[in-house]
Amino acid sequence: MENIETLSDNFSFLESWEDKYQYLLDLGEKLEPLDTCFQTDEFKVTGCQSQVWLVPEIKDGKFYFKATSDAMMVRGIIYVLKAIYNGKSIHEIKNIEVEKIFATLGLEGHLSSSRRNGMLSMVEKIRLYAIKAEAQQQ
Amino acid sequence: MYNIDQIRADFPIFKRIENGKPIVYLDSAASAQKPQCVLDKMTDVYQNSYANVHRSEYLLADEITTLYENARERIQNFISASSSHEIIFTRNATESINLVANTWGLENLQKDDVILVSEAEHHANLTPWQIVAQKTGAKLKVFKISDTGNFLQEEFEKSLKDNVKLVAVTAMSNVLGTIFPIRQIIQKAHQVGAKVLVDACQGVVHQKTDVQDLDCDFLAFSGHKLYGPTGIGVLYIKSEISKDMPPYQTGGDMVDTVTYEKTTYALPPARFEAGTPAIVEAIGLGEAVSYLSKIGMENISSYEKELLTYFNQKANELPHFKIIGTAKNKGGVISFDYKGIHPQDLSFILSHENVAIRVGHHCAEPLVHRMGYSSIARASFGMYTLKEDIDLFFKALLKADRFF
Numbered sequence: 001m002e003n004i005e006t007l008s009d010n011f012s013f014l015e016s017w018e019d020k021y022q023y024l025l026d027l028g029e030k031l032e033p034l035d036t037c038f039q040t041d042e043f044k045v046t047g048c049q050s051q052v053w054l055v056p057e058i059k060d061g062k063f064y065f066k067a068t069s070d071a072m073m074v075r076g077i078i079y080v081l082k083a084i085y086n087g088k089s090i091h092e093i094k095n096i097e098v099e100k101i102f103a104t105l106g107l108e109g110h111l112s113s114s115r116r117n118g119m120l121s122m123v124e125k126i127r128l129y130a131i132k133a134e135a136q137q138q
Numbered sequence: 139m140y141n142i143d144q145i146r147a148d149f150p151i152f153k154r155i156e157n158g159k160p161i162v163y164l165d166s167a168a169s170a171q172k173p174q175c176v177l178d179k180m181t182d183v184y185q186n187s188y189a190n191v192h193r194s195e196y197l198l199a200d201e202i203t204t205l206y207e208n209a210r211e212r213i214q215n216f217i218s219a220s221s222s223h224e225i226i227f228t229r230n231a232t233e234s235i236n237l238v239a240n241t242w243g244l245e246n247l248q249k250d251d252v253i254l255v256s257e258a259e260h261h262a263n264l265t266p267w268q269i270v271a272q273k274t275g276a277k278l279k280v281f282k283i284s285d286t287g288n289f290l291q292e293e294f295e296k297s298l299k300d301n302v303k304l305v306a307v308t309a310m311s312n313v314l315g316t317i318f319p320i321r322q323i324i325q326k327a328h329q330v331g332a333k334v335l336v337d338a339c340q341g342v343v344h345q346k347t348d349v350q351d352l353d354c355d356f357l358a359f360s361g362h363k364l365y366g367p368t369g370i371g372v373l374y375i376k377s378e379i380s381k382d383m384p385p386y387q388t389g390g391d392m393v394d395t396v397t398y399e400k401t402t403y404a405l406p407p408a409r410f411e412a413g414t415p416a417i418v419e420a421i422g423l424g425e426a427v428s429y430l431s432k433i434g435m436e437n438i439s440s441y442e443k444e445l446l447t448y449f450n451q452k453a454n455e456l457p458h459f460k461i462i463g464t465a466k467n468k469g470g471v472i473s474f475d476y477k478g479i480h481p482q483d484l485s486f487i488l489s490h491e492n493v494a495i496r497v498g499h500h501c502a503e504p505l506v507h508r509m510g511y512s513s514i515a516r517a518s519f520g521m522y523t524l525k526e527d528i529d530l531f532f533k534a535l536l537k538a539d540r541f542f
Contacts, residue, residue: 017490018540021486021487022540022541025541049481049482049485049497049513050481050482070480070512070513071480071481071482071483072479072483072542073483
């Protein structure tokens with residue numbers, strides 16, 4: 001899987017919203033499917049226009065999540081979020097300025113506030129999980 | 139003759155051009171745009187006649203009280219109520235329904251009474267009744283509609299037993315566009331002694347509403363969907379019912395006498411309008427209904443039917459375009475599925491073409507699930523919608539073919 005710097009480079013070559021959107025969809029296509037056993041209320045992210053399920057975990061002190069959505073573009077966004085968050089230490093998670101990163105991808109302007117809220121609901125869930133995990137360690 | 143060009147010109151927002159393209163606004167069912175006369179009226183009131191209402195004798199207070207009460211009379215005439223005392227100003231339809239639930243509902247409903255609603259209700263006409271049912275021990279029952287969104291007479295009558303004390307039903311579904319035969323429903327409900335609350339949020343916008351002819355007991359709608367301002371709603375209550383209803387909120391402007399021991403309440407509508415109301419918004423709404431009356435609700439209704447026919451023709455020509463809700467009697471609210479593309483993906487593409495539609499569960503989650511979806515895309519018309527808007531909608535929709 002590409003790291004966020006590579007994704008950022010790739011996005012920067014694309015000028016029109018159509019091309020950026022197509023690339024986002026292509027990334028979504030590559031997203032690993034989420035086992036249906038995780039597609040339950042327990043893992044559902046509320047506040048999104050589409051259905052989103054997100055399963056976080058800590059492995060060897062690093063944070064990872066898997067997720068999916070029924071909307072194609074959201075799957076693309078999840079792919080980008082995985083590049084941003086996966087493999088980071090739980091201390092790093094809460095300091096990541098995800099909105100800034102999306103702005104540098106040139107995606108910010110293409111996300112309406114309600115979609116941004118949907119994306120931020122995922123980010124919020126990741127952050128809360130990291131904060132809880134950190135508290136448990138101490 | 140319906141002069142659509144003139145009507146379109148009455149709505150200043152349509153002058154806006156974004157990225158060289160006009161705004162194609164197909165989300166009037168969520169909230170309608172405002173005609174210039176409403177904006178002018180509100181500005182004029184703030185600039186020339188503003189004070190609080192019902193409290194003082196001085197010039198401005200007298201003027202604005204007259205304007206406020208005149209707005210009530212305009213709304214009375216608009217829905218053909220027998221008295222302006224039957225018109226209560228609220229914040230929105232949600233508050234109107236909550237008012238009935240928390241006053242009439244808590245006072246009159248008892249254990250094992252039934253509140254009957256349709257499968258097509260907006261959350262605003264569902265959740266208040268769930269709470270009243272919990273508090274009183276009454277039961278909430280739901281009567282079925284058909285898979286195509288049609289009202290089913292036999293399903294309704296099957297559910298309509300003697301223990302039904304209230305029927306709360308929409309005049310027009312905000313998802314399927316189905317126009318419910320409200321008059322017939324009310325007649326049948328009254329035969330078993332039930333009262334009827336009509337959620338007219340969509341209904342009042344798209345057709346002529348006559349509360350005396352309908353003989354409804356309660357009717358609720360919002361101002362902002364009716365080309366008026368936000369923050370103002372209306373509740374009609376038949377006067378023989380409202381006179382015995384307790385207040386909803388208490389405070390200023392709704393009392394008769396107050397001592398530290400006891401308070402007696404004013405007669406309706408004042409009894410239900412505690413505190414300073416949304417004065418200028420009420421006056422704005424009064425202006426909106428006058429504007430609508432001048433054009434004629436029947437004319438608006440038939441123009442929107444014409445748009446619907448045009449839309450359906452275009453939709454039929456397009457493979458993989460499925461309309462969700464094809465009731466025989468329906469208005470300009472069209473939920474649809476295109477190629478199974480997720481509504482969020484569709485609306486993303488459409489919004490880049492300046493085409494505004496709504497996606498999601500439309501605050502009617504049980505209905506959306508009942509139709510077999512978790513999220514639905516919806517296009518809806520207003521009195522100002524052009525056939526060109528529909529053309530642009532389909533043109534933008536075809537952009538999705540590039541991606542899916």
